[in-house]
Amino acid sequence: KAGVTQTPRYLIKTRGQQVTLSCSPISGHRSVSWYQQTPGQGLQFLFEYFSETQRNKGNFPGRFSGRQFSNSRSEMNVSTLELGDSALYLCASSLSVVDTQYFGPGTRLTVL
Amino acid sequence: AQTVTQSQPEMSVQEAETVTLSCTYDTSESDYYLFWYKQPPSRQMILVIRQEAYKQQNATENRFSVNFQKAAKSFSLKISDSQLGDAAMYFCAYRRGAETSGSRLTFGEGTQLTVNP
Numbered sequence: 001k002a003g004v005t006q007t008p009r010y011l012i013k014t015r016g017q018q019v020t021l022s023c024s025p026i027s028g029h030r031s032v033s034w035y036q037q038t039p040g041q042g043l044q045f046l047f048e049y050f051s052e053t054q055r056n057k058g059n060f061p062g063r064f065s066g067r068q069f070s071n072s073r074s075e076m077n078v079s080t081l082e083l084g085d086s087a088l089y090l091c092a093s094s095l096s097v098v099d100t101q102y103f104g105p106g107t108r109l110t111v112l
Numbered sequence: 113a114q115t116v117t118q119s120q121p122e123m124s125v126q127e128a129e130t131v132t133l134s135c136t137y138d139t140s141e142s143d144y145y146l147f148w149y150k151q152p153p154s155r156q157m158i159l160v161i162r163q164e165a166y167k168q169q170n171a172t173e174n175r176f177s178v179n180f181q182k183a184a185k186s187f188s189l190k191i192s193d194s195q196l197g198d199a200a201m202y203f204c205a206y207r208r209g210a211e212t213s214g215s216r217l218t219f220g221e222g223t224q225l226t227v228n229p
Binding site for chain 2: 031033035042043045048050055056058088090092094096097098099100101102103104105106108
């Protein structure tokens with residue numbers, strides 16, 4: 001089985017722009033979670049989707065949003081980018097919400 | 113809220129030797145899961161081992177084993193016969209067990225492991 005894929009792998013944006021990141025889970029996995037990783041804050045949970053419904057959301061401003069499609073693929077969007085949004089964004093998928101999560105390679109976002 | 117603490121920012125080990133990485137956590141839950149993930153320079157997060165809190169037996173995966181002390185809320189990872197490929201950042205993670213809690217992972221700060229030839 002193919003692993004979790006994330007596109008694009010690298011992204012450079014300027015402040016004020018918006019960005020959309022994509023995540024394709026392992027085939028058959030219906031739960032997708034997103035995490036932000038920065039040197040200062042470490043790994044922080046953004047949100048979780050299961051069967052197209054957002055089940056949990058972390059402590060991030062409303063500029064961060066996401067969605068999940070019927071094929072379980074997920075996208076996250078960040079609007080009005082700030083310098084502090086520069087980070088590695090990791091997506092993880094699992095069969096269900098109680099199963100082990102498997103991570104994708106991440107998208108490295110740089111905001112200039 | 114649950115917290116996970118890794119008190120060793122950096123560790124080093126000689127190739128073929130054994131090393132233990134420490135992790136403590138704080139929770140009022142009785143049903144939960146604990147994980148160790150490794151993140152090599154490629155930044156791909158890879159599952160190393162998983163432990164269910166209701167299981168008294170410590171999990172093992174080949175050269176990787178854990179020492180799970182539920183009362184002490186301690187979850188250490190032992191790597192035996194260390195190999196150069198084990199060099200990575202290791203993260204301890206916690207997840208609540210109830211399905212209603214979702215799959216949210218709480219991570220520790222990480223321990224950077226160096227393996228010396």
